[in-house]
Amino acid sequence: MIVWKFKGGIHPPTKKLAKDSKIERISLSKRFYLFLAQNSGNPPKLIVQAGSDVKTGQKIAEADGFVSVPLHSPVTGKIVEIKKEKHPVTGRPADLVVIERTGEDEWIKLDPVKPYTDYTPDEIKKRVVEAGIVGLGGATFPTHVKLAPSKKVDTVILNGAECEPYLTIDHRMMVEYADEICKGGVAIAKAIGATKILAGIEENKPDAIEAMKKAGTPMGIEIVVLPTKYPQGSEKHLIYAITKKQVPSGGLPMDVGVVVDNVSTARAIYRALEYGEPLIERGLTVTGEGIKTSKNVFARIGTPLSDLVNLASPIEDAQRVILGGPMTGVTVESLDIGISKGTSGITVLPAALVNKMTETNCIRCYRCVEACPTQLEPYLLYKMFKKKMFNEMKSDHLMDCIECGACAYVCPANIDHVKAFKTAKLVVRTLGRR
Amino acid sequence: MKLLTGPAPHIHDRISTRRIMLDVLIALTPAAVLSVLMWGWYMLLLEIGSMAFAEFLEFFVMRVFRKKKDFVPDLSASVTALLLVFNVPAGISWWTMTTGILVAIIIGKEIFGGIGNNPFNPALVGRLFMYISFPVAMITWPAVDLFHFWKPAYDMATTATPLGEAKLHGVVAASQLFHNLSWTSFLGIIPGSAGETSALLLIIGFLYLWWRKIVSYEIPVAYIGTTFVLSAIFWLANPSAYYDPLTSIMVGGLMLGALFMATDPVTSPVTPRGKWIFGIGAGVITVLIRYIGAYPEGVNFAIILMNALVPFINQFTKRRVFGTVKENV
Numbered sequence: 001m002i003v004w005k006f007k008g009g010i011h012p013p014t015k016k017l018a019k020d021s022k023i024e025r026i027s028l029s030k031r032f033y034l035f036l037a038q039n040s041g042n043p044p045k046l047i048v049q050a051g052s053d054v055k056t057g058q059k060i061a062e063a064d065g066f067v068s069v070p071l072h073s074p075v076t077g078k079i080v081e082i083k084k085e086k087h088p089v090t091g092r093p094a095d096l097v098v099i100e101r102t103g104e105d106e107w108i109k110l111d112p113v114k115p116y117t118d119y120t121p122d123e124i125k126k127r128v129v130e131a132g133i134v135g136l137g138g139a140t141f142p143t144h145v146k147l148a149p150s151k152k153v154d155t156v157i158l159n160g161a162e163c164e165p166y167l168t169i170d171h172r173m174m175v176e177y178a179d180e181i182c183k184g185g186v187a188i189a190k191a192i193g194a195t196k197i198l199a200g201i202e203e204n205k206p207d208a209i210e211a212m213k214k215a216g217t218p219m220g221i222e223i224v225v226l227p228t229k230y231p232q233g234s235e236k237h238l239i240y241a242i243t244k245k246q247v248p249s250g251g252l253p254m255d256v257g258v259v260v261d262n263v264s265t266a267r268a269i270y271r272a273l274e275y276g277e278p279l280i281e282r283g284l285t286v287t288g289e290g291i292k293t294s295k296n297v298f299a300r301i302g303t304p305l306s307d308l309v310n311l312a313s314p315i316e317d318a319q320r321v322i323l324g325g326p327m328t329g330v331t332v333e334s335l336d337i338g339i340s341k342g343t344s345g346i347t348v349l350p351a352a353l354v355n356k357m358t359e360t361n362c363i364r365c366y367r368c369v370e371a372c373p374t375q376l377e378p379y380l381l382y383k384m385f386k387k388k389m390f391n392e393m394k395s396d397h398l399m400d401c402i403e404c405g406a407c408a409y410v411c412p413a414n415i416d417h418v419k420a421f422k423t424a425k426l427v428v429r430t431l432g433r434r
Numbered sequence: 435m436k437l438l439t440g441p442a443p444h445i446h447d448r449i450s451t452r453r454i455m456l457d458v459l460i461a462l463t464p465a466a467v468l469s470v471l472m473w474g475w476y477m478l479l480l481e482i483g484s485m486a487f488a489e490f491l492e493f494f495v496m497r498v499f500r501k502k503k504d505f506v507p508d509l510s511a512s513v514t515a516l517l518l519v520f521n522v523p524a525g526i527s528w529w530t531m532t533t534g535i536l537v538a539i540i541i542g543k544e545i546f547g548g549i550g551n552n553p554f555n556p557a558l559v560g561r562l563f564m565y566i567s568f569p570v571a572m573i574t575w576p577a578v579d580l581f582h583f584w585k586p587a588y589d590m591a592t593t594a595t596p597l598g599e600a601k602l603h604g605v606v607a608a609s610q611l612f613h614n615l616s617w618t619s620f621l622g623i624i625p626g627s628a629g630e631t632s633a634l635l636l637i638i639g640f641l642y643l644w645w646r647k648i649v650s651y652e653i654p655v656a657y658i659g660t661t662f663v664l665s666a667i668f669w670l671a672n673p674s675a676y677y678d679p680l681t682s683i684m685v686g687g688l689m690l691g692a693l694f695m696a697t698d699p700v701t702s703p704v705t706p707r708g709k710w711i712f713g714i715g716a717g718v719i720t721v722l723i724r725y726i727g728a729y730p731e732g733v734n735f736a737i738i739l740m741n742a743l744v745p746f747i748n749q750f751t752k753r754r755v756f757g758t759v760k761e762n763v
Contacts, residue, residue, distance in 0.1 A: 361550035405443035
């Protein structure tokens with residue numbers, strides 16, 4: 001199969017420190033911290049009060065509108081507090097539910113299940129919403145919305161590229177749960193009436209490729225080996241690599257007849273269908289040079305970062321704790337927050353690695369122009385940003401920026417392009433609304 | 435554990451502007467060593483002295499006039515100074531050189547706002563100023579005197595350069611003066627500006643930069659290729675009046691200009707297509723000045739002229755943004 005290489009991109013050291021460590025299930029924490037805003041779109045509406053007792057898997061918040069999913073209690077316990085806290089991703093205050101675990105892990109009675117192949121497309125979609133499934137790659141977009149495309153979709157692509165340095169959870173998922181992932185892929189294809197299922201995996205994960213081939217081939221899933229290049233896992237670039245189709249500027253994958261789901265998401269869908277499990281647990285990588293033992297773990301949503309980081313024994317010099325990987329992840333100010341549905345990893349980096357040199361003048365070295373996978377001119381956009389030329393930025397395709405950080409990674413003048421572009425996008429969106 | 439926050443990406447490839455400039459200096463070192471071998475201690479003094487003076491000037495301007503308390507030199511002034519020394523005859527007086535550096539750094543660079551903001555290559559601005567202000571000094575070429583380190587360049591016998599001689603007395607006369615010209619100019623044992631003589635050493639330096647991914651090949655290939663093709667046309671039309679194309683690309687300042695001056699990132703286009711246009715344009719102007727204009731060499735003018743067009747070239751050579759194809763196949 002021909003793989004279409006996208007132009008641009010970078011090759012940061014992949015540093016897949018935990019690629020050989022089996023995903024282990026960690027013991028339950030004492031307290032769990034859950035933001036209601038676990039998904040993009042509308043946060044769900046709380047249906048319990050402070051003081052209520054909840055059981056594992058019990059719904060504690062109801063979806064609010066179509067682009068929203070319910071939230072379930074990850075443990076059996078008591079809701080001790082509902083407060084406003086700064087959300088690490090948006091930086092704004094958001095509703096936070098604190099659950100204290102009491103005694104045994106007692107599951108709520110789950111809905112009756114049947115083999116995953118017996119569901120009708122509508123039943124699949126319903127189950128996916130009810131299970132609170134969102135994109136587990138980090139974008140947290142409600143999955144059922146993707147399963148109801150308004151255009152004809154004939155191809156499902158399972159995203160196992162995992163191009164972000166350090167992160168290995170998708171890699172391990174594919175090695176250890178290839179069968180469940182592939183079954184999830186089959187269910188996705190059934191729900192949207194697609195005929196082709198493919199899985200894209202970067203070539204630096206030979207064991208994952210092998211496991212997926214073994215599990216997927218009998219189900220008619222084609223495994224595509226992709227070159228190792230950042231950001232190969234970007235949805236639009238993955239689609240291009242496999243189909244040569246470019247998702248139109250401002251459009252969605254369904255515009256080219258494709259739906260992309262992360263491999264972990266596919267597994268969650270299978271689990272929801274076959275066992276009726278809501279999404280209360282996810283796999284994630286705890287990694288980075290800031291800790292001694294990088295590992296992959298299954299942790300309940302809401303598990304405090306402090307427990308996960310301490311489990312991996314942080315070093316003295318650890319300085320930056322990042323939700324996600326080092327290219328696109330966000331830093332946290334305190335470890336007293338819980339992991340969310342979108343936390344694909346916790347990367348802990350020492351001071352020596354992240355010390356940022358001061359910003360100097362752009363020398364138009366074109367490194368950013370070469371690195372940009374979307375063929376933008378980051379140096380020029382940044383210059384416009386400095387002059388507050390937001391309309392000009394928009395007409396120079398600012399909104400097509402995928403915020404991958406390749407430009408800032410290579411910039412010899414240490415310019416924070418991504419930070420500027422995120423701000424500019426907000427301004428453009430706000431201006432557009434007026 | 436004290437947590438610090440910051441924007442993504444949290445890692446960096448650790449290549450800074452200073453590192454890039456250091457690499458350029460490393461790439462220029464072979465040619466600098468050859469110039470010292472050919473013209474002795476005075477050459478070494480010019481090179482080191484000019485770099486030091488240029489760094490001092492930039493430091494002074496940034497700290498005193500622009501009040502940038504945290505300014506740390508990034509070696510770009512040294513690159514400008516070394517390139518300027520490479521572009522003048524070895525026997526130039528120290529005060530002429532000093533004036534040139536002053537103009538290059540202050541007028542060529544700092545008045546526009548320092549590194550990254552200058553529209554023209556500062557070293558070429560300095561050279562153009564010297565060329566016009568000190569016309570005699572700028573065409574007084576000391577003869578090559580290999581391995582006489584203690585003999586000052588300003589005391590050496592003067593001679594002609596291949597391009598100057600060809601302009602004055604024709605190619606036939608020049609060929610009698612310079613035997614095996616394509617070989618000597620490839621190796622660089624030939625009179626000329628201090629750092630421009632050796633095509634071989636300059637190419638080695640350029641390949642180092644290319645390997646370090648600091649420069650791209652488009653501009654040099656377009657520039658040298660265009661010069662080669664146009665020179666070949668002139669030569670084929672009248673072989674007795676023009677150098678053959680291979681010699682044409684080796685003599686004069688073309689190699690230095692195409693490999694190190696035209697590729698200055700600040701004053702050249704950013705997209706591959708723009709770089710091709712830039713290189714081809716510079717090649718055309720160079721050949722026209724050499725063969726039709728009044729000056730024996732046109733690299734300096736060609737690059738400065740193309741520098742002026744860079745904003746327009748950048749404007750018209752934007753790439754197609756991912757996702758804006760008209761039709762998906």
